[in-house]
Amino acid sequence: MNAVGVIVEYNPFHNGHAFHLKASKEAANADVVIAVMSGNFLQRGEPALVSKWYRTKMALLNGVDLVFELPYRFAVQKAETFANGAVSILDAACCESVCFGSESGNISDFYQTINFLREHKQPFEGNIHQFIDTGVSYPKAVSLAFKQLANSEKYLDLAKPNNILGLEYIKAVNEQKSRIQPLTVPRKNADYHDEHFSSETIASATSIRKAIFSKLDGKTEIDQYVPEPTKQLLKDYLHHYLVFHQWENYWSYLQFRLLHTTPDDLREIYEMEEGLENRLLAAALEAASFQEFMRKVKTKRYTWTRLQRLCVHILTNTPKKEMNNQLGTASYLRLLGMTSKGREYLNKNKKNFSLPLVSKLSSFKDNEILLDVRASRVYSLGVPNQLKNEMIKQEFTQPPIYIK
Amino acid sequence: MNAVGVIVEYNPFHNGHAFHLKASKEAANADVVIAVMSGNFLQRGEPALVSKWYRTKMALLNGVDLVFELPYRFAVQKAETFANGAVSILDAACCESVCFGSESGNISDFYQTINFLREHKQPFEGNIHQFIDTGVSYPKAVSLAFKQLANSEKYLDLAKPNNILGLEYIKAVNEQKSRIQPLTVPRKNADYHDEHFSSETIASATSIRKAIFSKLDGKTEIDQYVPEPTKQLLKDYLHHYLVFHQWENYWSYLQFRLLHTTPDDLREIYEMEEGLENRLLAAALEAASFQEFMRKVKTKRYTWTRLQRLCVHILTNTPKKEMNNQLGTASYLRLLGMTSKGREYLNKNKKNFSLPLVSKLSSFKDNEILLDVRASRVYSLGVPNQLKNEMIKQEFTQPPIYIK
Structure with a gap:
């Protein structure tokens, strides 16, 4: 069975994600899709709208076959660390490829940019320092330094977070000497950070969250941008936990x-x-x-x-x-959920997994997972008082989600 | 001017406290009463019902002339440390006596008990250890050990927290070689921990708090047990901060x-x-x-x-x-409030105070006060969201309360 890996947050799962999944599976000619998904806190330093369990259900009901948790120590991090952790998990789970969405949709653009950066390492770093000295942030300095150096359209725009992530995935594959093949598929409309709806069916997760928080009765106008399972699961979450997390x-x-x-x-x-x-x-x-x-x-x-x-x-x-x-690469594969096809993949391949598979938290004693447990407990304190303890306990009692 | 010191929490100030003040002033033949009052957290490990500023007003409107804060490091402590801190403050503020309420109302009972304990130190401590080995708490072991040893009515009942405190005040005076004279006056009815009303005008602070929390509309039946200013200040507090602290x-x-x-x-x-x-x-x-x-x-x-x-x-x-x-004795006198007579006392005596007088927090840089500041900030988080910041700021902006 050929597995393609995707690196996701699904906050929440929307039509753009469904498009990316379908395109990734085709591009990789894969039988199963394995997602590494951030837990309850995300890369931008925010709590996820709904818990990792609900987001796992969204993933499984929309075409993902296996969901592993990206541990906190990689999930709430700058692109490089994030990518290193995620790629190491896909590698350990025997994925043959990783496929990410990008504006260009052309993997050679990424290799070209990486090569250019390697060849111009010194002036690039010098430029970065110069821009930092003017008082701007590191990501801003990187993008300005690169623009100054590589003023051509054949290179990627490093001001776009998605391009930075893509580059870091490839670099992680190279550094970890992984056999994973990096692939990219074109993204549909909607910029990563877009706050407003611009297309008829595709919107950024940011704009969807914004719409959700602007109208908390569950009757938001996001229906056209998310698949049915997302709509239903968001409704269920609000009904059960009375809040979305922010x-x-x-x-x-x-x-x-x-x-x-x-x-x-x-x-x-x-x-x-x-x-x-x-x-x-x-x-x-x-x-x-x-x-x-x-x-x-x-x-x-x-x-x-x-x-x-x-x-x-x-x-x-x-x-x-x-x-x-604890940085570097992952040390365990925490299984959050699977479809029946995902289970078949697990049964066939887990003997080849290079990291321990954790399905039940209580039977895994590695200290490194304690940070995930702590993060999950803190996340639970974002629901109303009477529901906190139920949610706190879920981290230990919830078996991986199984969708036939 | 002759000053008598009292060591108090006033949580809240009630008729029993008024009685104690009057009797103390008479017993000491004093011109002014100086209170050392716990800040926002109390000896039993609880937040005070209302802030130290409101409790200071209660004190000043009911006969106290000067209120100093008992720092957190002494206030939230077992009797010995509590007494040491409080006595050191009264001593530094040139009090001639300290007067506490007790069931016996006879200071010689305290000296007799202290002497007995000194003479029977070894068997007493042996007994305590024996009782602790049976699994009971330290205070319980102390009281049982003493009863076993001194089975006579001429000694104090060490099961009563007030007697323990009284003994510790005297021991603190002795150990600090203070010139303060310890005095005691009889307490009126109401046991320290009484949860129910038993007299017509005197009730324990515990039973008053219980009544307050059982009926939060401010219309509690505590009126007969507290002086008018307490009644009014509790009403004002609830009106302003919307809660009492618990x-x-x-x-x-x-x-x-x-x-x-x-x-x-x-x-x-x-x-x-x-x-x-x-x-x-x-x-x-x-x-x-x-x-x-x-x-x-x-x-x-x-x-x-x-x-x-x-x-x-x-x-x-x-x-x-x-x-x-930071244990031992106090290192500053934080002034919470004064009457005009209290101010007169300050003006006449402050040159003889053996510790720095702190009226304005911003002009006092001793690190030891930071714990009080932290405690006060945490206390402020017990009010509703929209009022927290106002209360947090008060710690730095509030000058000592002044009542003419």
């Missing part, structure tokens, strides 16, 4: 966490840079909401995403020493 | 704090004993309220009070190393 659900915890601590303590948190801790503490004293807090903290120097990730690490109490010990 | 207001923070941490981290908290951290973590996963949490954690070995104090230290993130560095 940063504001966690603001009181973040504020408490900042106010009951000391700057010395805060400096231990992963991604905390010298001086930033005092900025966060001062803002926590003044702000009455997460949005207000972020506006007070934000500077040109740090991207919104970078700051949000830092805030997630504060919430999950993730210290530098724990993260720095 | 542990349940902080449960979600405590649960979050426990769930986002590791056992190793928790072991750093002051008063955490080996093994207790795992018990707390397990209970936090299951409990849906603070009361339920406490019932799961409670054993014969630990008193409810002891466990609640530990929970306050977790909330305020107070590590062993910070507390152990």
